[in-house]
Amino acid sequence: MSTPAPSRIFAPGLLDGQVALVTGGGTGLGRAAATELAACGAQVVIAGRRAEVLEATAARIGAAASVVCGDIRDEDDARRIVDTALEHHGRLDLLVNNAGGQYFVPAEAIATRGWQAVFRLNVDGTTRMAELAVERAMRPAGRGTIVNVTLSPHHGLAGMTHSSAARAAVESLTAAWARQWAADGIAVVAIAAGHFQTDALDKYPEPVRAGVARTVPLQRLGQPHEHGWLVALLASPLGRAMSGTVVTLDGARDNWFGPWPPPTLTDGDGDVPTEERRPAATR
Ligand SMILES: CCCCC/C=C/C(=O)SCCNC(=O)CCNC(=O)[C@H](O)C(C)(C)COP(=O)(O)OP(=O)(O)OC[C@H]1O[C@@H](n2cnc3c(N)ncnc32)[C@H](O)[C@@H]1OP(=O)(O)O
Numbered sequence: 121m122s123t124p125a126p127s128r129i130f131a132p133g134l135l136d137g138q139v140a141l142v143t144g145g146g147t148g149l150g151r152a153a154a155t156e157l158a159a160c161g162a163q164v165v166i167a168g169r170r171a172e173v174l175e176a177t178a179a180r181i182g183a184a185a186s187v188v189c190g191d192i193r194d195e196d197d198a199r200r201i202v203d204t205a206l207e208h209h210g211r212l213d214l215l216v217n218n219a220g221g222q223y224f225v226p227a228e229a230i231a232t233r234g235w236q237a238v239f240r241l242n243v244d245g246t247t248r249m250a251e252l253a254v255e256r257a258m259r260p261a262g263r264g265t266i267v268n269v270t271l272s273p274h275h276g277l278a279g280m281t282h283s284s285a286a287r288a289a290v291e292s293l294t295a296a297w298a299r300q301w302a303a304d305g306i307a308v309v310a311i312a313a314g315h316f317q318t319d320a321l322d323k324y325p326e327p328v329r330a331g332v333a334r335t336v337p338l339q340r341l342g343q344p345h346e347h348g349w350l351v352a353l354l355a356s357p358l359g360r361a362m363s364g365t366v367v368t369l370d371g372a373r374d375n376w377f378g379p380w381p382p383p384t385l386t387d388g389d390g391d392v393p394t395e396e397r398r399p400a401a402t403r
């Protein structure tokens with residue numbers, strides 16, 4: 121097994137001896153975070169539902185990475201994910217609550233089950249993982265950092281209103297947990313991510329994808345390694361001092377505004393598209 125290439129921007133050994141658990145660590149932003157954490161010296165445990173995706177990422181990272189399969193929406197799976205990390209390494213310094221998502225849909229077309237699905241994943245799953253990491257690893261050790269990754273909800277996410285509400289809830293939980301767990305030596309920070317170039321964008325309706333970079337004042341999508349750098353920074357001692365903070369990483373996208381629906385998004389009848397359902401086998 122190979123050792124990871126050193127970080128391009130951080131001092132060698134910044135995170136030596138640290139153990140990180142990254143949910144959704146097999147793909148996109150989670151993979152970039154796990155890769156950078158390993159490059160800084162951390163041991164990384166990556167979690168998700170698909171073994172083959174996780175194994176491929178772990179092979180790319182090398183000996184610093186290990187894999188645990190599970191669904192963060194399931195209580196038993198979530199506990200097993202945390203316990204596996206602890207059994208392998210005897211400690212857990214960092215939880216990156218990265219697994220999350222939603223589907224693109226006009227607000228008035230969101231079914232109750234769809235609203236619940238988005239909350240189960242983004243709010244309930246994130247909460248479950250944070251509480252388990254605190255109870256089983258961080259509080260007993262008297263130290264730890266939790267990084268909650270959200271999609272910035274700061275100006276409302278038209279086209280993803282369920283996610284807008286869910287991500288705002290996670291930001292609020294971040295502030296509350298930071299106060300609640302401070303005496304246990306635990307720091308909690310959120311990253312409000314803008315729009316990043318990951319494979320996950322392929323699932324959105326074509327007109328949404330086509331216009332997405334233009335909604336970023338920097339005029340380009342964020343690159344996953346930039347997100348990885350921020351996660352590594354928050355895993356460093358500086359992250360502990362930032363507990364309770366939401367860090368926005370978005371190329372100034374929070375400053376962008378425009379009409380809803382954007383003229384480029386509607387069809388001849390003025391309707392906004394909803395993204396295609398995933399095939400049943402992958403749900
Ligand atoms: C380009 C613009 C965006 C740029 C920024 C990018 C931001 C990102 O976050 S990219 C990362 C995206 N990644 C993901 O979203 C991955 C995770 N997402 C999911 O797993 C699903 O989207 C989920 C959150 C809906 C959870 O899936 P699951 O619990 O498996 O839910 P089901 O597929 O069983 O559906 C339950 C329920 O939800 C409604 N629904 C789901 N998908 C759609 C859809 N495409 N259109 C309409 N309705 C949908 C529906 O009500 C489903 O109930 P049933 O119809 O009874 O099955």
Ligand SMILES: NC(=O)C1=CN([C@@H]2O[C@H](COP(=O)(O)OP(=O)(O)OC[C@H]3O[C@@H](n4cnc5c(N)ncnc54)[C@H](OP(=O)(O)O)[C@@H]3O)[C@@H](O)[C@H]2O)C=CC1
Nearest residue numbers: 144147148149168169170191192219220313315316318320
């Ligand atoms: N790309 C972007 O522009 C932005 C993304 N984000 C957020 O960043 C995070 C990562 O996004 P990105 O990498 O682009 O997208 P992905 O869809 O690739 O990432 C989602 C990851 O979470 C895992 N996951 C999903 N549901 C569960 C579950 N129930 N239990 C365990 N793991 C799960 C998936 O793996 P598996 O399916 O195998 O379980 C996958 O690895 C998400 O929260 C996303 O919403 C935020 C802002 C912008």
